Each structure stands twice: as structure tokens, then as C-alpha cells.
Amino acid sequence: KDAPDSDYSEYYGQDGQKDLFAPCEYGTHGANILSVLYSLFFIVGFLGNILVIWVVLMGVRLRSMTDICLLNLAIADLLLVSSLPFLAHHARDQWIFGDGMCTIVLGVYHIGFYSGIFFIVLMSVDRYLAVVHAVFALRQAMRLVIAVMVVFFCCWAPYNIAAFVKALELKNNITPSCEGSKAINLSLQITEALAYSHSSLNPFLYVFVGEKFRRQLFRLLYRTPFSRLQFMKSYIMQATGSVYSQTTSMDERSATAV
Numbered sequence: 001k002d003a004p005d006s007d008y009s010e011y012y013g014q015d016g017q018k019d020l021f022a023p024c025e026y027g028t029h030g031a032n033i034l035s036v037l038y039s040l041f042f043i044v045g046f047l048g049n050i051l052v053i054w055v056v057l058m059g060v061r062l063r064s065m066t067d068i069c070l071l072n073l074a075i076a077d078l079l080l081v082s083s084l085p086f087l088a089h090h091a092r093d094q095w096i097f098g099d100g101m102c103t104i105v106l107g108v109y110h111i112g113f114y115s116g117i118f119f120i121v122l123m124s125v126d127r128y129l130a131v132v133h134a135v136f137a138l139r140q141a142m143r144l145v146i147a148v149m150v151v152f153f154c155c156w157a158p159y160n161i162a163a164f165v166k167a168l169e170l171k172n173n174i175t176p177s178c179e180g181s182k183a184i185n186l187s188l189q190i191t192e193a194l195a196y197s198h199s200s201l202n203p204f205l206y207v208f209v210g211e212k213f214r215r216q217l218f219r220l221l222y223r224t225p226f227s228r229l230q231f232m233k234s235y236i237m238q239a240t241g242s243v244y245s246q247t248t249s250m251d252e253r254s255a256t257a258v
Helices: 014-020 029-058 065-082 084-091 098-132 139-170 178-195 198-208 211-222 230-257
Strands: none
Touching (some): 029 065, 029 084, 029 211, 065 139, 098 139, 139 178
């Protein structure tokens, strides 16, 4: 069954390409790459954000505004990556789910995408107000927010550049050759797929940059059957002790300063 009219063809400008650059034919090699990337980001992002939600909900000490934003950001990322399997299917021009499902997938995608941006901005404003009003703020929380912002920018900047070039092409402001048009179209698709990786990278940022999140994660893992494995037990104990010592030292310095 052919893809419905409410699919993504207009989003990529493919309808206009056929008229402007006929008989230039676009290959399917980009679709194969997109399917692989979408599938990879879905698996990593789904498991990673489920882990984040589990840690935040089970971590009784995670009660700051930043932690609440991280929880909602993880939910938003989970919604976004949940749409990736359908995008991978559509990338091969094999949409079989009908118009209704197409609308639902688009809705889930846009809710996840724009709500994710909202909570990143909210975290940034919260950290800004904490610094401006001289409210004590953990340096690690500040580092985490900055890391999330930088990764988001780095993931989406290439796509926006490619989309800008594509817009110039569709408006006839630039007239590339057939091969050039193919390169622009492929770069637009690849950079968009890579932009989705930010939803998969965020959980790794929480673990490697956010010390409080990492400490709570190790504490929860210590209660699971994984802690019975010798190498996991020694690693969890070492990591928990190291993070605990750093946090305790920071708290002591803060108390002394006060």
C-alpha cells in the first residue's frame, strides 16, 4: 500500500524535487542508512530513558527543580524515540499503518520534540536564576544543564544548516546540479537522523556528568541481582564510595563557607 497523503514527503520537499530537477532520480541508499540509524537510536534511547525514569522515580532524594525537569525531559525523549521505528519504516516508502496512525505518530513526535526543548529551556532558566540570586547551586547540576544544552545544539545545528540550504534550493535561490541536489537531499535526511541522537545521548550525560544521578543509579543497582556479580559489586561499591566522598567534601566546604 502506498504511503498516505499525510506522510513526510512534503517535509523533505521531495514532491518539488521531481518537478524542478526532472529527470534527476533520487536513489534509495539514504533510506537504508536512515532505517539503521532510526533503529539504533530507538533501542539506545528507549532503554536509556527508561533507566532515567526508573532512577528518578525510585530516587527519594531527587527532588530539585533540575531533577523534575530531567524526569520530564526523559519522558519527552521517550516519546520522541518511540516514533523512530515508524520513521524507519516510512523511510523505505512502505507505510502500511494508514492515515490515522500517521497522525498519531506525528503528534507523538512533535509533543516529544517541543516538550523536550521546553524543559531544556526551563532547566537553563532555573540554573540562571539560582546563580543570579546567589542561591547555592550544585556545580554538578550546572555542568549537567550546560552539557545537555551543548549536546542538543551540536546535534541539531547540522540539520538546520542542511534545511536552510534545502530551502534555498526549493526557492530557486541556488540551482545545484543533479548530483548536488542529491547530496543536499541526502545530507538533510542524514543530519535529521543524527539530530535524533540527542534523545539517546541524554541518559549518558546524566550518568557521566551528573554525580547525584550517578550515585543514585549505583545505589539502585546495588539492590538488584546485578550486584551479586563480583565485578559489578566491586565497581558499584567503588563508584558509590568515590561519588559519596566527592559530594560529602563539597557539602563540608559549603557548610564551612556559610
